[in-house]
């Protein structure tokens with residue numbers, strides 16, 4: 001993990017108040033594992049002191065025309081897919097190429113603990129389930145799983161079609177993308193958990209691993225489905241964060257266990273957890 005000041009190379013507006021921020025980060029990009037995140041600090045702003053957590057959407061080699069043919073292409077650019085929701089993300093949206101930001105990265109455990117891969121190997125297909133900007137946590141894991149030859153399918157839901165950003169990036173990695181919007185402007189009308197449930201019900205003999213990221217209600221609904229149909233489920237949690245370093249305890253969630261063991265920090269023990277380990281206390285999920 002490195003705490004650096006890095007240069008913005010591009011900050012491209014997408015649909016629905018989403019942006020793709022690229023920064024040149026030759027030390028942090030190659031150190032990134034799929035499923036990790038970064039804390040971004042807007043420099044010189046006394047009104048936004050806390051860093052903002054962002055999933056590392058992608059890491060890429062720099063687009064340098066001077067590179068020799070055949071030379072190793074280590075990633076040097078880190079990309080963040082984000083949605084403007086408040087003061088910090090609005091300031092991010094105002095960033096221009098050449099400006100600088102503070103970047104603490106890479107943080108958290110990625111998706112590739114040994115036990116995750118064991119479950120992936122036992123599955124016939126891996127189902128990525130994304131709600132809104134939760135999609136940003138899933139591209140690097142999907143790419144790594146595709147590289148390892150796993151069959152994958154994406155279920156992606158948003159309020160409207162403008163929220164379905166990044167679908168094109170998943171195309172080469174998944175056998176199918178199933179889209180849903182609440183207003184019916186693209187894909188199935190309603191929540192994405194409906195086509196997910198239809199698929200689970202249709203393929204009862206198959207074994208799946210669900211990998212889910214999105215708003216709390218969508219996580220809960222997906223966890224409930226995974227439980228009902230008997231599939232293991234990983235969740236990438238996006239709790240509000242203070243330090244991102246395991247110090248402030250602001251991101252703690254309740255997990256199965258007692259005493260100190262009944263809390264874990266999303267920033268250090270996560271952001272990826274087995275769904276069955278998390279205590280879903282805002283609305284308890286029946287065990288059956």
Ligand SMILES: Cc1cc2nc3c(=O)[nH]c(=O)nc-3n(C[C@H](O)[C@H](O)[C@H](O)COP(=O)(O)OP(=O)(O)OC[C@H]3O[C@@H](n4cnc5c(N)ncnc54)[C@H](O)[C@@H]3O)c2cc1C
Pocket residue numbers: 037052053054055056080081082083084085086087088089090133136137237238239240241271
């Ligand atoms: C590990 C992790 C990865 C994340 N990855 C991404 C990402 O890739 N792209 C992206 O756009 N966002 C991501 N987020 C959420 C992002 O950090 C927040 O949207 C951002 O911090 C909001 O800052 P703000 O100053 O613009 O909003 P604020 O002014 O702080 O808040 C504006 C509104 O957004 C809500 N909000 C703030 N933080 C969160 C949060 N963590 N979850 C849900 N609602 C929140 C507030 O309750 C409030 O309603 C991630 C969060 C975590 C913890």
Ligand code: FES
Pocket residue numbers: 240241242243244245246247248249250251252265266267268
């Ligand atoms: S954000 Fe401070 S402990 Fe996790």
